[in-house]
Amino acid sequence: xxxxxxxxxxxxxxxxxxxxxxxxxxxxxxxxxxxxxxxxxxxxxxxxxxxxxxxxxxxxxxxxxxxxxxxxxxxxxxxxxxxxxxxxxxxxxxxxxxxxxxxxxxxxxxxxxxxxxxxxxxxxxxxxxxxxxxxxxxxxxxxxxxxxxxxxxxxxxxxxxxxxxxxxxxxxxxxxxxxxxxxxxxxxxxxxxxxxxxxxxxxxxxxxxxxxxxxxxxxxxxxxxxxxxxxxxxxxxxxxxxxxxxxxxxxxxxxxxxxxxxxxxxxxxxxxxxxxxxxxxxxxxxxxxxxxxxxxxxxxxxxxxxxxxxxxxxxxxxxxxxxxxxxxxxxxxxxxxxxxxxxxxxxxxxxxxxxxxxxxxxxxxxxxxxxxxxxxxxxxxxxxxxxxxxxxxxxxxxxxxxxxxxxxxxxxxxxxxxxxxxxxxxxxxxxxxxxxxxxxxxxxxxxxxxxxxxxxxxxxxxxxxxxxxxxxxxxxxxxxxxxxxxxxxxxxxxxxxxxxxxxxxxxxxxxxxxxxxxxxxxxxxxxxxxxxxxxxxxxxxxxxxxxxxxxxxxxxxxxxxxxxxxxxxxxxxxxxxxxxxxxxxxxxxxxxxxxxxxxxxxxxxxxxxxxxxxxxxxxxxxxxxxxxxxxxxxxxxxxxxxxxxxxxxxxxxxxxxxxxxxxxxxxxxxxxxxxxxxxxxxxxxxxxxxxxxxxxxxxxxxxxxxxxxxxxxxxxxxxxxxxxxxxxxxxxxxxxxxxxxxxxxxxxxxxxxxxxxxxxxxxxxxxxxxxxxxxxx
DNA sequence: ATGATTTGTCATCGC
DNA sequence: CTGCGATGACAAATC
Numbered sequence: 001x002x003x004x005x006x007x008x009x010x011x012x013x014x015x016x017x018x019x020x021x022x023x024x025x026x027x028x029x030x031x032x033x034x035x036x037x038x039x040x041x042x043x044x045x046x047x048x049x050x051x052x053x054x055x056x057x058x059x060x061x062x063x064x065x066x067x068x069x070x071x072x073x074x075x076x077x078x079x080x081x082x083x084x085x086x087x088x089x090x091x092x093x094x095x096x097x098x099x100x101x102x103x104x105x106x107x108x109x110x111x112x113x114x115x116x117x118x119x120x121x122x123x124x125x126x127x128x129x130x131x132x133x134x135x136x137x138x139x140x141x142x143x144x145x146x147x148x149x150x151x152x153x154x155x156x157x158x159x160x161x162x163x164x165x166x167x168x169x170x171x172x173x174x175x176x177x178x179x180x181x182x183x184x185x186x187x188x189x190x191x192x193x194x195x196x197x198x199x200x201x202x203x204x205x206x207x208x209x210x211x212x213x214x215x216x217x218x219x220x221x222x223x224x225x226x227x228x229x230x231x232x233x234x235x236x237x238x239x240x241x242x243x244x245x246x247x248x249x250x251x252x253x254x255x256x257x258x259x260x261x262x263x264x265x266x267x268x269x270x271x272x273x274x275x276x277x278x279x280x281x282x283x284x285x286x287x288x289x290x291x292x293x294x295x296x297x298x299x300x301x302x303x304x305x306x307x308x309x310x311x312x313x314x315x316x317x318x319x320x321x322x323x324x325x326x327x328x329x330x331x332x333x334x335x336x337x338x339x340x341x342x343x344x345x346x347x348x349x350x351x352x353x354x355x356x357x358x359x360x361x362x363x364x365x366x367x368x369x370x371x372x373x374x375x376x377x378x379x380x381x382x383x384x385x386x387x388x389x390x391x392x393x394x395x396x397x398x399x400x401x402x403x404x405x406x407x408x409x410x411x412x413x414x415x416x417x418x419x420x421x422x423x424x425x426x427x428x429x430x431x432x433x434x435x436x437x438x439x440x441x442x443x444x445x446x447x448x449x450x451x452x453x454x455x456x457x458x459x460x461x462x463x464x465x466x467x468x469x470x471x472x473x474x475x476x477x478x479x480x481x482x483x484x485x486x487x488x489x490x491x492x493x494x495x496x497x498x499x500x501x502x503x504x505x506x507x508x509x510x511x512x513x514x515x516x517x518x519x520x521x522x523x524x525x526x527x528x529x530x531x532x533x534x535x536x537x538x539x540x541x542x543x544x545x546x547x548x549x550x551x552x553x554x555x556x557x558x559x560x561x562x563x564x565x566x567x568x569x570x571x572x573x574x575x576x577x578x579x580x581x582x583x584x585x586x587x588x589x590x591x592x593x594x595x596x597x598x599x600x601x602x603x604x605x606x607x608x609x610x611x612x613x614x615x616x617x618x619x620x621x622x623x624x625x626x627x628x629x630x631x632x633x634x635x636x637x638x639x640x641x642x643x644x645x646x647x648x649x650x651x652x653x654x655x656x657x658x659x660x661x662x663x664x665x666x667x668x669x670x671x672x673x674x675x676x677x678x679x680x681x682x683x684x685x686x687x688x689x690x691x692x693x694x695x696x697x698x699x700x701x702x703x704x705x706x707x708x709x710x711x712x713x714x715x716x717x718x719x720x721x722x723x724x725x726x727x728x729x730x731x732x733x734x735x736x737x738x739x740x741x742x743x744x745x746x747x748x749x750x751x752x753x754x755x756x757x758x759x760x761x762x763x764x765x766x767x768x769x770x771x772x773x774x775x776x777x
Numbered sequence: 778a779t780g781a782t783t784t785g786t787c788a789t790c791g792c
Numbered sequence: 793c794t795g796c797g798a799t800g801a802c803a804a805a806t807c
Contacts, residue, residue, distance in 0.1 A: 617785085640795075665796095670785060672797055677784090679798085 619663045626659050628652075635660050636667030730755060 620632050628635070629650050638646060643664070647657065727745055730738050744761035746754040756764075 666786065668796075669787080669798095673785070673799080675797085676799055 619666055622659055623663060626656050628656060628660060628663075632663055632667060635663045636671075726753075 617632070623632050623635070629652075630646060634646060635643070647660065652660070723745060727740060727743075728737060732738060738755065742758050743755055744758050746756045746761050746764060748754060
């Protein structure tokens with residue numbers, strides 16, 4: 001009780017003395033201004049205003065339900081359970097002075113040296129300590145609390161540093177594509193599975209919930225982390241293990257992928273093309289062989305549209321559309337396609353400023369590199385400078401590499417295997433005009449046109465499906481229900497409210513920020529925070545005033561902050577006040593409620609009262625007017641049984657009872673409203689993420705489309721060249737070559753190749769065109 | 778001073 | 793039926 005006060009004040013005093021002893025200039029104003037939160041944490045433990053979530057989590061974990069320091073009254077105080085909770089509360093609120101001193105010694109130099117960021121170190125230490133107590137979850141959740149407490153975020157940023165989700169996603173997507181082309185690494189397929197993505201999102205939820213919201217980078221970081229976890233899962237490695245080496249591994253994977261791509265058939269793993277491709281490849285050497293083998297030559301192309309593989313058809317359709325776009329600028333196409341998605345508001349919003357350039361500049365494939373850099377920064381957040389340096393260094397590299405990579409991917413990957421380099425880029429486009437043979441006609445008209453037609457439909461149809469799937473996933477795993485379930489518990493738990501209340505009491509600013517916080521964070525903060533704090537503060541501070549503490553606090557505030565109305569000052573005051581109140585018996589509280597004796601100077605006292613009055617909620621005013629003998633916090637947060645018990649202890653008038661019930665109702669409703677709003681916000685944020693993911697998927701599909709389109713063109717070119725070669729070697733009975741204008745090679749369905757007159761071939765080609773169309777009808 | 782946003786409150790519904 | 797939470801709607805407070 002009183003010891004708490006002592007601890008607080010003594011802690012400050014000792015702190016100051018220590019500083020002076022150490023030889024550090026004691027500038028309370030600046031220190032408080034710049035380091036109030038850490039200081040507060042040192043003395044009081046992490047304040048709710050500073051890290052609400054953290055605190056609540058802590059409270060939830062340790063105290064669970066029913067241990068609310070505010071709700072501890074004298075009667076119950078001596079029960080074992082209360083004692084235990086009290087002890088715990090003391091632990092949290094008061095750091096042993098010796099320990100405090102140690103921190104100060106350590107910290108002060110650091111603060112003086114680092115200057116602008118001393119608080120982060122402090123916060124980190126304190127937070128880590130808490131995390132140790134509360135368990136790993138906390139750290140993650142803390143990172144989610146947006147709250148605008150940059151220091152906290154920085155510290156916690158270790159978990160979720162700034163990362164552009166797009167890049168990471170792109171990276172994974174690219175890897176996935178590469179995987180698909182690599183038989184050996186086939187395990188990675190999960191990425192394409194939406195079920196797997198759901199898992200990923202679940203992880204997201206757990207890690208970040210809605211926290212990413214506006215601040216974006218913490219959330220993105222978490223998301224990126226989740227993605228990295230996902231990657232890990234695909235590689236079969238445990239995700240924690242991969243975290244530290246994320247960058248290297250990614251880089252390696254890229255190299256590996258490139259190497260594999262060059263070494264393997266580009267379609268080897270693709271379910272879409274393997275048959276056709278293999279047939280084509282087989283057909284190539286068969287040119288010298290009897291026509292029977294060459295049947296395959298056309299079959300892939302002719303059957304391409306009719307292929308039993310629906311997927312192939314879809315892809316071809318997709319490609320055809322892309323072809324139109326890709327034709328214009330071969331190499332740039334992919335970049336354009338990729339650029340479009342990042343341009344959208346969501347992706348940009350959620351990506352960090354530093355990362356954004358990557359998105360915009362990097363072509364699709366290169367995104368993977370960007371992702372690497374981000375991953376790196378993500379996983380090495382402990383070193384503050386490191387991420388920055390890494391990103392900065394990587395950023396310039398990414399664009400340059402991107403182009404090269406792009407070219408390598410585009411040409412090497414798909415075409416390079418079949419064709420000499422020179423053919424890759426240009427041959428496709430030039431091949432068509434150069435070889436106006438029947439084959440070209442068949443391909444372009446029969447297949448590509450059709451494909452392009454289908455493409456539109458498919459393109460539009462595909463995304464909705466994905467969207468629905470994703471939505472379902474999000475709905476299912478949306479943290480809302482979870483949050484709601486959690487929030488009540490947190491509310492019930494009394495402990496956190498006291499600590500958190502400080503933050504909440506500065507209702508406007510803190511609460512507003514808290515509303516934006518993620519679901520996980522929200523559940524912790526919301527409950528106890530808002531209402532209880534107000535009541536607490538008023539009671540406490542009044543009590544303080546009576547005791548004579550108020551002046552000090554006011555001074556403190558004024559010194560540290562010019563604007564006392566803001567978070568930094570108020571939470572601290574409230575926090576202190578809370579500690580005081582805990583110690584007070586109901587009677588003391590009563591006295592506190594009553595106008596404090598005029599033992600203090602009028603001016604400051606009036607200010608204090610005004611200030612406090614402002615802080616008080618209407619219900620608190622009413623309660624005070626009605627002389628309700630216990631705090632609104634108790635009224636609201638006590639479980640029904642204890643609440644009734646409490647009521648029974650006092651002789652209360654009907655009016656008082658009515659007011660108390662109203663207060664309880666309103667208080668609970670207030671918290672419910674806060675929960676509701678947070679849920680709403682989370683829902684919106686989740687939807688935003690859905691949209692973002694969908695856009696990312698779309699971008700990925702477009703990229704794949706481009707790749708397939710490119711490969712398709714290459715195949716066409718190959719077939720054409722083979723056709724030319726075969727046709728050129730054909731000789732009539734007189735040993736003279738057939739005229740391409742008069743004869744054409746016809747590929748029968750049974751695999752045979754026939755040399756037929758041109759006119760007949762054209763007719764059949766037309767017939768071939770109609771077939772699929774008719775089928776579609 | 779005004780509009781937008783946040784927050785508190787009430788009414789209502791459903792569990 | 794009561795208590796409680798969720799939520800839409802409105803008003804007050806705040807920015």
